[in-house]
Each structure stands twice: as C-alpha cells, then as structure tokens.
Amino acid sequence: MCLAVPAKIIERTEYMATVEISGVTRQVSIMLLPEAAVGDYVLVHAGFAIQAIDEEEARRTLALFKELDQYAADS
Amino acid sequence: MLLTAEETARAARFFTDGITCLATRPVRLMEVCGTHTVAIFRAGIRQLLPAAVELVSGPGCPVCVTPNEYLDTAIAYSRRPGTIITTFGDMLRVPGSESSLMAEKACGADIRIVYSALDSLAIARDNPGQAVIFLAVGFETTAPTAAATILQADKQGLTNFFVLSAHKLVPPALKAILATPATKVDGFLLPGHTAAISGLEPYRFVAGQFGVPAVVTGFEALDILQGIYMLLQQLQQGQAELQNQYRRVVKTEGNPAARDILDQVYQPAGTGWRGFGEIAGSGLELTAAFRRFDAQAALPLTVAGSREPAGCRCGEVLRGLITPPACPCFGRHCTPEQPVGACMVSVEGACAAWYKYGQGRWSCE
Ligand code: SF4
Helix, strand or coil: CCCCEEEEEEEECCCEEEEEECCEEEEEECCCCCCCCCCCEEEEECCEEEEECCHHHHHHHHHHHHHHHHHHHHC | CCCCHHHHHHHHHHHHHHHHHHCCCCEEEEEEEHHHHHHHHHCCHHHHCCCCEEEEEEEECHHHHCCHHHHHHHHHHHCCCCEEEEECHHHCCCCCCCCCHHHHHHCCCCEEECCCCCHHHHHHHHCCCCEEEEEECCCCCCHHHHHHHHHHHHHCCCCCEEEEECCECHHHHHHHHHCCHHHCCCEEEEEHHHHHHHCCHHHHHHHHCCCCCEEEECCCHHHHHHHHHHHHHHHHCCCCCEEECCCCCCCCCCCHHHHHHHHHHEEEEEEEECCCEEEEEEEEEECHHHHHHEHHHHCCCCCCCCCCCCCCCHHHHHCCCCCHHHCCCECCCECCCCCCCHHHHCCCCHHHHHHHHHCCCHHHC
C-alpha cells in the first residue's frame, strides 16, 4: 500500500500538478510537496506527490551500480 | 532504472557474491514493509541468497495488520442507510468476522473504490444527502494524504464527509517486535516510503536502543540487495547503525510539510494491530479541531463480537514468528482465491506473496 511511483511534473497550479508517469499524464495533489516545481521528479502515492527525488543522489546510485557492474565484469 | 538487464544482473552478482562472503553465520533479517516483501519475491531475491541468510516478513502490510474489529465496523457502516463507503481496493476482499466489504457490495451496499482519498470529496459533493465515509488505512506514507484530504474537506465546508481511521505508525510496531526475543531479528530492512515522510529520527532507536543494525531501503531489486549487503557488512563488523540506502528519496528530515499537515489533523493514540493487540502510541486519531470528520464520533454505531478467523496464524506471520508455510491452512484451505486471513488477501500480504511466488519451495520448509 505504500507503493509510490516516480513521475515528472509538467505543469502546476497552487495545489495540483500534472505529472507524467511512463508516458501517461495524470493530476496529483501537491499539498504535501508545496515547493515542487515543473521539471522536478517526484514520488506519487495515492494521488499525492509525497517527496521529490534528489536527482544528484539518483545519479550517484546509478553510478555506484554501474561501478559494481564493472567490478563484477572484471572479476 | 536505466541500467541494461545485463548491467543489472552483473551488479546484482556483485552484491550476492558479497553477501555470500559475509554470511559466515546464520542471520535472520526482517523486511518490515509489504512492498519490500512483494519486490523480494518478484525479483527472486530469496533464491539468490545463501542459505545462511533468512528473510522474514514483518508487520508492514497495512491491510494485514488492520484487525477484524475495524473491518466489522466498516461493514456495519456499509449497511447503514444513506451511507457511501469509499476505500482503496485492497480492503475489499479482506474477510471480517462474518462478511467482507466485497460481499456487502454484492448485496447492494454503496462501496466505491478510490485511487486517492481526495476522490471521496467529489463523491461527497455529488451526493449531499448521503454520508460518505472514507476507510483511512495506511502507514506514515498514506496518513498525510488522508490528513490533506480532511483539510480540503474543511476548506470546502463539506459536512457529509467522514473518515474511519485505522492509520498506523511503523516504529511502535518495531519496538513491539524488538521486545519479543522469540522473533530473533538480526537486522532490519526499513521501509523507504514511510521514512520519506517521517525522516530517519523515528527509526534511530532500532540501532541506538536495541543494538540491531537497520538500513532504510529502496524498492528496486538492486536497492534491496544493497540493503541486505549493508546489513551483513554491519553484522560482520559488529556494528549497529541506522544507514540510509535510499538517499535519492529519503532525506534525514523526511518531508516536514507532510508532517505538519499530519500534526494539524491527527494526534498519536493507542490502536489495535492484528497479531499484536493494542500498541500504545501506534495509531492516529483526529485532533479536537477536526473531530467532526470522525465517523465514529459523528455517526456512532456499536459493533460487537469480532473474532479472528479460526486456525489462521496471520498474527504470528505478522510478528515474524513463523513464515506462511508453517500455517496448516497455507495452500490447503487458504489460497488467494479462497483466503482465510488478511495475509492471503492483500497483494502485499506475506502469505499471498509466498503462495504466488514461492510455490514449489514451501513444501520443503
Ligand atoms: S495461510 Fe491463510 S490462514 Fe494461514 S496465516 Fe496465512 S492468511 Fe492466515
């Protein structure tokens, strides 16, 4: 039930935002994430954006996984 | 996650090789969250782990830990004339003591599945003569969405919208588990999406007070493997810390705006958990300013005689005391098509996950 999916904000008004989730757009509330801006990646749960995804950290995780991938390939 | 399948497989091998090296003695790790349970089974993570590493599910499926008393109350409201029940879909099939919401719906009760608590407000506006009761179930991730909905209802001056609250907080349940020595948990994979709201602070006691390693973990297969690897590293080095594997989403301070809204609308209260009984401070009740939205205060109704299904061992499954195949009903007269208990109904339930993905393995337990 706590499943949340990543989405990109493509438009926002005071309380609502239009987000894109795997090519589909839908309306979500941004009452819990008032500072969300167009272009941000957010996690959406039960019709609400609940947290912003830190792109820098996301890139770092990806880089780490790639590094480990390299390690496993070399060993 | 933007890695090719081959890259993912090789990175996974790095973690599983590391886990195998570090697993020098048997360890029991608990994945607290039902979303983790499903992700673990779906990715086949159990099969990748050495025999020394046992994963056990915890009380992190909100539908499963909701006791029958709550379901019986919801069912009683659904029979109340002039009432519309709104609910997330996974509550529908959970058996109460005598019936289920699904059975009531089939008999004509007005029960509507919503994707978001906010959808209930439109239903309330369109049906001014009816009482609309939202079944507010979920942990820290979901509770702020119900709180925000109540704030909206207040702003819109709705007088026919109510909630039947069964929200629960994860840390008090973890404390109850840690206080049960029989569970023997060596480390916790902590739920990433509840921590996204609450931040890390509420989980520090796991390592600080009980000396058990804990890692806040994301939901991709590689996140989970890394979380297990981090736990084993800690265990190997004799450390007990709270670590955050899911930094791209979970910030130390969580989401303060969501917590503010939650604190305006709800305050902690004791509440009952299936399998645990009442846990102090583990539930949420409406604050005085919003109590008029509480279905039980506004539309009182008594329900008596709730009981748990005979023979069902959900309570022990939820406390991590047994794995589902140890229940004599499992796979025999309890299946996802004909569930006896909540853990077989919910898609995030441990019994349902074992049944769906563990077939063929459970018989050797
Ligand atoms: S297998 Fe069925 S009866 Fe047994 S604990 Fe799980 S849900 Fe309950």
